[in-house]
Amino acid sequence: MSESPLPPLAEHLTARSTAAAMRVQQEALQAARDHLRSLGFQELLPPLIGPVTDPGGRGAKALDVDFYGHRYKMMTSAILYKQASLRGFPKLFYIAPNVRVEPAETAGTGRHLVEFHQIDVEVAGATRAGAMGVAESLLTHVVDHVWRAVPETLTELGRDRESFAELLAGPFDQVTHHDAVAGLRSVGHDQNPDGEIDWAGEELLSHKAERPFFITGYPKGSRGFYDREDPDNPGQLRNFDLIAHGGFGELVSGSEREADYATIVTRMRESGENPAKYAWYLRAAREGIPGSAGFGMGVERLTRFLTGLDALWQVSAYPKLPGVATP
Amino acid sequence: MSGLTTMAAGFPEEQVRERARTGAAAAFPPADTYGAGVFGADPSTPLDDLDVARLVPPVFMPRRLEKLIDLGREPEHTDVDLTAAVGGFRSTLPLFLSAFGSTRIGSRELGVAASAQAGRLGVPMVIGENMVPVHGFGGSPILARISAYLETVADGVGGVVVQQSTEDADSEVWNLVYSSPAAAPLLESGRLAFELKVGQGAKPGLGGMTVLDAAEAARLADRFSLHDVFGTDARLRCATPGTFTEEIVRQQIRFMRNNFPRARVWVKFHPGRDIGRAAEVAWAAGADAVTVDGAEGGTGWAPTAFLRHVGLPLAECLRRIGPPAGCLLVTGRMWEGSRVVRSLALGASAAGLGRAALVAVAEDPGAGLLRLAECLALEARLLISALGKYAPADLDADDLWWPGTRAADRVADPVRGG
Incomplete structure (x- = not known):
């Protein structure tokens, strides 16, 4: 375990910047709920543990829980439950707590916390474009609301309304993963074309932009088995990330989802998963889960973007950094 | 037992009677010998094609002349440089320590002793699958073996490779290792790899x-x-054994590269008939090494039918792969210099010591593997210099001859199995 770069918790909880960040976060959550409900979404409270969870990527591990002798996992995301809920709740969202034991090397990125929250949205029958539209309108609404509700707090934190003008004017730009990789390689950044945009690459792109933008069509092998493969472009996924401008990086990951049972099983193998442990989810898929699209917007990342604070731990009341043992 | 005796000469009457007495148990070697030793192909199985091949030094040696000019004196066998690039690591010898399974013999004191000696040698070490589901991560020999290795290995050489099976994936072995402080020195020095185990030589097609x-x-x-x-x-x-298609192998490799960008990626195949295509797919997807596990034995257990009758011989695998498009590693009954050198002549970059390493550390837990490698290295230097060459990478198919066949006919045209 590394030594903690964080202040003692009592000090952090009484810091002026923590109070300001929590005021902004509270307004952001209120605005998100209002906006999604105005679009006809139903809020559900998410599960915390289950026999399986989102297998995730980039080396993040799920925490094990002993559940009456069964090996359960803390939710790294509730994606599987979102899909399973669609028949009863075709437009749903959670404000979901998640736990991901990220590699210790991510402690210094300023963008990773072990405990974090997502505004987790899913829409039955939606396409990627539909989900991107919801994400864009949600972010725009939240930014507009916090600048109306707590402008003095944002100003005190050093934020300038001007730096959100391009965002509020919309629409957001889009770039394919392929073009984003080519752009990075053209400026000498050695980006792996078969994988995620790495942290350094994402930061480069984020600094160059004037407003948030979407990256679409990540390659298979970079994301979970539930992101749908593009039938017109095999090897590419019908997914997207929303990247904030100003160096704040990824706020949202989303996709159209696989709903076909045989495709899901095959994709599980392609990502090295053992289908047997997903028994309950595969049974639901065999019985038929609707096609859908959705996304997760990181609450702490959103708050950091709004407040302009340096590191993600500053916008969490009870931060836990990867590899650092804190209360 | 009735008094019936068969009159047909050559009919395996005793084996039939054994099956009649013990049923399914007779499909395996005697269970009471399990875990106490290593096992392998039946002695009645004919030598494989690699054993039949002879190393054939030429009379005229232009490479020796090059070396002579380079040194300004006549080269000796001690001038052979055995340093090898092995799956993204630098190794002092064209060798690595193969995986031992989760059995008693492979996973306890002998495994730790072998790790310390592999570290001292400066050769990469593979840690086998199914350790964590059997022992748990904290209690598994993985951490003990990594720390024994790190205590003895010099800077800049060697590396540790960790396998993960389907059952291991449930325990997230790679994630555990990748975020473990014990493995941090390996990650920081670029000496950690993960091996996707697609199959194994002792029982191709089974887990x-x-x-x-x-x-x-x-x-x-x-x-x-x-x-x-x-x-x-x-x-x-x-x-x-896990289910694999071309796309599954390709995507699993990409997943490994994406999720563990600071680790190297190794892929191990059983001696499948489509090994040429399999190796091609793995290298194209970015594998740093492809290991072909020759149809031999191991420390686990295998039905005798598999030991005798299943899987391509190693030489045929190498023929089907042809000139390798990446780092090619081989295992299977490697213990002395000539089989290793013959494998290198057929395109391998290094050979894995499995059962031989275990037997060597059982003989002397302090230095058995060191001495085994010392002897093998001397043989390899003598053999390679006799061929008028001074680096393993200079070996090629012209250095081999098979009775009754031109070497070119055996190795020149890779056959794509299917």
Whole structure:
């Protein structure tokens, strides 16, 4: 375990910047709920543990829980439950707590916390474009609301309304993963074309932009088995990330989802998963889960973007950094 | 037993009677020998094509002249540089320590002793699958073996490779290792790799097998499929081999590269008939090494039918792969210099010591593997210099001859199996 770069918790909880960040976060959550409900979404409270969870990527591990002798996992995301809920709740969202034991090397990125929250949205029958539209309108609404509700707090934190003008004017730009990789390689950044945009690459792109933008069509092998493969472009996924401008990086990951049972099983193998442990989810898929699209917007990342604070731990009341043992 | 005797000469009457007495248990070697030793192909199985090949030094040696000019004196066998690039690591010898399974013999003191000696040698070490589901991560030999290796290995050489089976994936072995402080020195020095195990030589097409006593069987019942084949309390533990297609192999490799960007990626195949295509797919997807596990034995358990009759011989695998498009590693009955040098001549970059390493550390836990490698390295230097060459990478198919065949006919045209 590394030594903690964080202040003692009592000090952090009484810091002026923590109070300001929590005021902004509270307004952001209120605005998100209002906006999604105005679009006809139903809020559900998410599960915390289950026999399986989102297998995730980039080396993040799920925490094990002993559940009456069964090996359960803390939710790294509730994606599987979102899909399973669609028949009863075709437009749903959670404000979901998640736990991901990220590699210790991510402690210094300023963008990773072990405990974090997502505004987790899913829409039955939606396409990627539909989900991107919801994400864009949600972010725009939240930014507009916090600048109306707590402008003095944002100003005190050093934020300038001007730096959100391009965002509020919309629409957001889009770039394919392929073009984003080519752009990075053209400026000498050695980006792996078969994988995620790495942290350094994402930061480069984020600094160059004037407003948030979407990256679409990540390659298979970079994301979970539930992101749908593009039938017109095999090897590419019908997914997207929303990247904030100003160096704040990824706020949202989303996709159209696989709903076909045989495709899901095959994709599980392609990502090295053992289908047997997903028994309950595969049974639901065999019985038929609707096609859908959705996304997760990181609450702490959103708050950091709004407040302009340096590191993600500053916008969490009870931060836990990867590899650092804190209360 | 009735008094019937068969009159047909050559009819395996005793084997039939054994099956009649013991049923399914007769499909395996005697269960009471399990875990105490290593096993392998039946001695009655003919030598493979690699053993039949002879190393054939030429009379005229232009490479020796090059070396002579370079040194300004006549080259000797000690001038052979055995340093090798092995799966993204630098190795002092064209060797690596192969995986031992989760059995008693492979996973306890001998495994730790072998790790310390592999570290001292400066050769990469592979840690086998199914350790964590069997022992848990904290209690698994993985951490003990990594720390024994790190204590002895010099800077800049060697590396540690960790396998993960389907059952291991449930325990997230790679994630555990990648975020473990014990492995941090390996990650920081670029000496950690993960190996995707697609198959194994002892039983191509099947997963790992071990024999468990009643208590162990009860403990592992929720993680593995267990079978009553011995007619006793002992149970046969079967891990699944996993399902692979071209796309599954390709994407799993990409997933590994994406999720563990600071680790190297190794892929191990059983000697499958489509090994040429399999190796091609793995290298194209970015594998740093492809290991072909020759149809031989191991430390686990295998049905005798597999040891005798299943899988391509190693030489045929190398022929089907042809000139390798990446780092090619081989294992299977490697213990002395000539089989290793013949493998290198057929395109391999290094050979893995498995059972031989275990036997060597059993002979002397302090230095058995060091001495085995010392002897092998001397043989390799003598053989390679006799061919008028001074680096393993200079070896090629012209250095080999098979009775009755031109070497070119054996190796020049890679055959794509299917």
